[in-house]
Amino acid sequence: MSGAGQTVSGTIESQFQDRFPNSRRLAEQARTLFPSGVTHDGRWLEPFPIYVDHASGSRKVDVDGTEIVDYWAGHGALLLGHSHPDVVAAVQQQAAKATHPGACHALEIAWGELVRELVPSCERLRFTSSGTEATLMALRLARMFSGRTKVIKFAGCFHGWHDLLSPASAPPHETGDYSLPGVPDGIADDVVIVPPNDLAAVARAIEEHDPACVFLEGNGPRWGTVPVRPPFVQELRKLTRSRDVLFVLDEVITGFRVAPGGFQAICGIQPDLTTMAKVLAGGLPGGCLGGRADVMSLLEFDNPRGIKMKHPGTYNANPLSAAAGIAALNVIRDGSACEQASSTAAEIRSRLNELFARRDVNWVAYGDYSVVKIHPEYDGPRPDSADFIPWNGDWKKLDRTFDRRLSHAFRCALLLGGVDWMGWNGNLTAAHSAADVEQTVLAFDQALDLLRADGLVD
Numbered sequence: 337m338s339g340a341g342q343t344v345s346g347t348i349e350s351q352f353q354d355r356f357p358n359s360r361r362l363a364e365q366a367r368t369l370f371p372s373g374v375t376h377d378g379r380w381l382e383p384f385p386i387y388v389d390h391a392s393g394s395r396k397v398d399v400d401g402t403e404i405v406d407y408w409a410g411h412g413a414l415l416l417g418h419s420h421p422d423v424v425a426a427v428q429q430q431a432a433k434a435t436h437p438g439a440c441h442a443l444e445i446a447w448g449e450l451v452r453e454l455v456p457s458c459e460r461l462r463f464t465s466s467g468t469e470a471t472l473m474a475l476r477l478a479r480m481f482s483g484r485t486k487v488i489k490f491a492g493c494f495h496g497w498h499d500l501l502s503p504a505s506a507p508p509h510e511t512g513d514y515s516l517p518g519v520p521d522g523i524a525d526d527v528v529i530v531p532p533n534d535l536a537a538v539a540r541a542i543e544e545h546d547p548a549c550v551f552l553e554g555n556g557p558r559w560g561t562v563p564v565r566p567p568f569v570q571e572l573r574k575l576t577r578s579r580d581v582l583f584v585l586d587e588v589i590t591g592f593r594v595a596p597g598g599f600q601a602i603c604g605i606q607p608d609l610t611t612m613a614k615v616l617a618g619g620l621p622g623g624c625l626g627g628r629a630d631v632m633s634l635l636e637f638d639n640p641r642g643i644k645m646k647h648p649g650t651y652n653a654n655p656l657s658a659a660a661g662i663a664a665l666n667v668i669r670d671g672s673a674c675e676q677a678s679s680t681a682a683e684i685r686s687r688l689n690e691l692f693a694r695r696d697v698n699w700v701a702y703g704d705y706s707v708v709k710i711h712p713e714y715d716g717p718r719p720d721s722a723d724f725i726p727w728n729g730d731w732k733k734l735d736r737t738f739d740r741r742l743s744h745a746f747r748c749a750l751l752l753g754g755v756d757w758m759g760w761n762g763n764l765t766a767a768h769s770a771a772d773v774e775q776t777v778l779a780f781d782q783a784l785d786l787l788r789a790d791g792l793v794d
């Protein structure tokens with residue numbers, strides 16, 4: 337992006353520049369400070385991102401005073417919407433008491449007990465500051481417990497951005513070359529990549545590589561871009577157990593979101609280790625690793641194996657995150673918030689597919705639970721059921737990157753209609769209303785007009 341010339345598309349870009357002048361000014365300032373002007377790659381937007389001043393429920397208000405229906409939901413962390421009153425009260429109360437006692441505190445126990453009650457496979461757990469730290473910790477622990485080095489992961493699964501699990505966390509998948517600049521070959525070589533939903537490939541990889549563990553992301557690569565359904569997870573559980581390989585389920589997104597007990601509750605399985613973050617901490621920073629007591633015992637001083645995994649972390653179990661997490665999980669525990677968010681997402685998927693058919697565009701909406709995924713290069717039959725997966729789940733067709741100009745123009749066009757979509761995904765909360773759904777469908781309809789006017793959609 338630059339201030340000079342149009343980088344996205346004619347009509348959309350000029351309307352966007354006019355509509356969000358205060359964001360434009362802040363973006364110019366930010367570009368002198370942060371690479372590409374942003375503090376998270378996902379927030380990068382051409383010609384510039386919008387700047388948000390405050391938020392409540394399903395909506396946020398930008399620095400130009402525009403009210404926007406939000407589908408980022410705090411990168412998925414906000415199942416209850418922005419500033420849920422219980423979460424706000426809990427954080428305010430705790431902030432006045434202590435933000436960081438540098439000591440054990442009662443809230444960490446209450447938080448941990450709530451997690452274990454909802455996710456019983458977490459016989460023991462430790463809190464971290466993020467999902468990335470939780471998966472890093474899971475892998476190191478699995479290696480120590482098993483005495484083996486390699487890890488099997490599924491192509492396209494994102495487990496955070498540390499070196500060890502970064503390979504193959506996004507397309508392109510065509511060449512099978514998943515080397516990453518900055519990640520040494522020695523590290524990447526220990527990561528064995530298998531195609532999603534391919535149990536035979538996992539069995540072969542276990543045979544060949546004798547891994548420490550198999551990692552699976554909740555309900556499939558990147559929040560179900562390639563959906564993984566319960567029968568596969570159940571079979572994977574059986575396979576890993578029979579081969580004595582630890583099974584790590586990464587529930588950083590799905591935990592407390594798809595159901596209070598996460599995707600493992602839906603599948604009726606117990607992984608050996610589970611990583612969680614996002615909803616766990618009610619929208620504040622926080623993560624955790626939980627699992628089998630014997631595996632987690634390697635974190636104990638003086639454990640019978642005589643080897644201890646070190647686990648520091650200045651912000652582990654921070655009391656503000658604990659307070660927010662307890663407040664959020666107490667609302668979520670009866671399951672109604674998860675169901676509400678999932679049912680609104682289903683409604684949006686269905687309404688958008690009707691719209692795409694009526695407008696005769698080759699777009700499709702799909703996804704499981706509380707996400708709406710848009711695929712703008714679809715050439716198959718229109719969806720005929722709620723659990724439809726485009727191309728019958730062909731993962732390379734589902735998981736690919738789209739034209740950069742289209743991707744940016746699409747988001748800008750939706751913002752012009754008062755909707756902030758997270759790339760090609762929308763995350764729902766329990767706070768999204770029927771009025772939000774109407775505004776969203778209208779914004780998509782208008783966005784298609786704008787994209788057509790700019791020659792980005794046929």
Ligand SMILES: Cc1ncc(COP(=O)(O)O)c(C=O)c1O
Binds near residue numbers: 497588613
């Ligand atoms: C499945 C999954 N695992 C791990 C992570 C990393 O979590 P964090 O961003 O808290 O480091 C994410 C983040 O989006 C995720 O979606």
